[in-house]
Amino acid sequence: MGDLSLISGWLPVTLLVLGAVALFFLLARGGRASVITIVVAAVLAVLTYFLLNWLVLDVFDLLPEPLPGAVRLWIAVGVGVFVLGVGSMVASSVGRKVTAIVCTVVALVVAASQINVYFEEYPTLGTLLASDENDVSAFAAANNLKSQNEKTPVVDRWRGDDSGHSRIESAPIPGTVSGFTARPAWFYLPPSYAGPKPPLLPVLILVSGQPGGPQDWVVSGGLQKLMDEFAAQHNGLAPVTVVVDPNGAEDGNTMCMDSDIAKADTYLTVDVVNWITANVGIDSNHAHWAFGGWSFGGTCSIQMATRHPDLFPSFIDLAGEREPAISADRAQTVQLAFHGDTAAFDALTPLALLSEKTYRDSWGFFAAGGDEPQTESWMTEVSTAAKNAGMTVTTQVVPGQGHSWGVPTATLVPALNFLAPRMGFTK
Incomplete structure (x- = not known):
């Protein structure tokens, strides 16, 4: 039922x-x-x-x-x-x-x-009637698993013992440096993470749409099913996936930036990264990490990739916008976040950074719904700018989909397959 x-x-x-x-x-x-x-x-x-x-x-x-x-x-x-x-x-x-x-x-x-x-917010009756998000299990790291910078891809270090089962868990990630108060993060832990001899796995950080929260990737996006599908294709290997909250509330909007609103960029790039490295037991080599998201989260992903290519050289932008926004009135966005300083806002937007810098070591996957011409137009503009800036990019249009969860559910696995050589899941 x-x-x-x-x-x-x-x-x-x-x-x-x-x-x-x-x-x-x-x-x-x-x-x-x-x-x-x-x-x-x-x-x-x-x-x-x-x-x-x-x-x-x-x-x-x-x-x-x-x-x-x-x-x-x-x-x-x-x-x-x-x-x-x-x-x-x-x-x-x-x-x-x-x-x-x-x-x-x-x-x-x-x-x-x-x-x-x-x-497609609630794809099944079960997701509509799902228990409260507070009922999810608390995150428990694999025993004796300590993060380490791995030079070799995980596929070369894995012996194929995938006797474990994937898990969805949750834990708060404090804003120690940023001072930001986020809702608890949600974790996907692949079968190999729970096996008897777990390898140090790459990391995928995800962000949901806005309004929304981290649980949306699990409830609406079917994260566990999608990641299990990827793991089944790769002998039990998949990234430890952490769905984080850069907004602090259902209707919050920090634009994933350090601004008058909050230090959301610092939260994502310092607090979240440091907490994962210290507590999860993963491959801390950022050459094997990726940042992704849907809608607001897609916009956030290209922001992270352009502002912090050393941390997130691979990214997944699923139905993201042309640039971050709080209001349909750009002047209002700039006023709320930067006291009206348009230059300060422009300097942090992906299109400005892509026009100024070269990103030859960055890979990006873009997707949009075929029934959503505005977002598809944004995807074309941003992905073209990314390609012109030296990035290796690919795009996918999902037929029959508008701005719906049908886009990420159709494209997350293809995106990870595209990034698999970078993240170390294939040679």
Whole structure:
């Protein structure tokens, strides 16, 4: 039951049918009052569809980029349904009121379901009903495993004893130097890490989208399944993967920069790196490390790669933006983070750094959804700049996907396969 898909198969289709039936009952009241309700509901739904991005981006400044058209459509449907439901309960019998409430709830569930189909935030019933994130096991390092700078790739040091099982665990990583307060990090520990003679493994640091948190890579991104797939292809070997939090809250946005908001760059490059090296037992040779992310995290990855190529010479940018942003209004972003100092902000953006420096020892993997032209355009611009700056890059477009978790779930394993020679999983 927990594997029941919420984004494909019979359930979303069944919900759509139920929603159509519910909408029919809401429209079938008849009379002058019903006509007025329908007209008001339709007008508000249309206004919602066409004005929502203006409200979200310009009036309330809630997001740095527009909501996709499909998402706006289903939000507009939800607004219309709610108005219809309220109108159906006015001056009606008790039975009609109960019917209106039930139909409204059903129709709103359908709208929410379709928004989830777009974003793939909850791919299965099990992920929707998953236990609280605090129930995840606390991180426990492999016995007597101490970090060390390995000159040779892990594939040459591995004897193939993959009798262990992968684990998902969690631990706080304190902002000792940065002073930043982050939510606990989530860890993927591959089968080889838990075996009787574990090798010192490379590290992959991941960042989720915004709004969101580290658990999203596990719940929505299916991290354990994806990494187990990679490990199965490489005799039990996969990177120790640490999903970290550079934002501090669900709606926080530090842009992965040291700014007036927080020292997020210092947190990621000093506190996180030092804690992993001191506590996890890994290959501390950064030639074998990579930094990756989805959406906000993808933008963060190219920032880390351009600002700190010595730490993260390999990166994975999945549906990242052209540059970091807090607001759709760039001037507002600069004002909030750098007291209006545009030069200080520009100096830290990936495109500026790629135009100024050469990165001949850096490799990057870029991906975007085929139904998301804006992000695909950004991917093309940034990946071209990266290539012109000397990086070895590849790109992938995922057909039929917008700005959804379908992009990282389709591309994380190909990205790691692309980086496998760099990280030491193949020769």
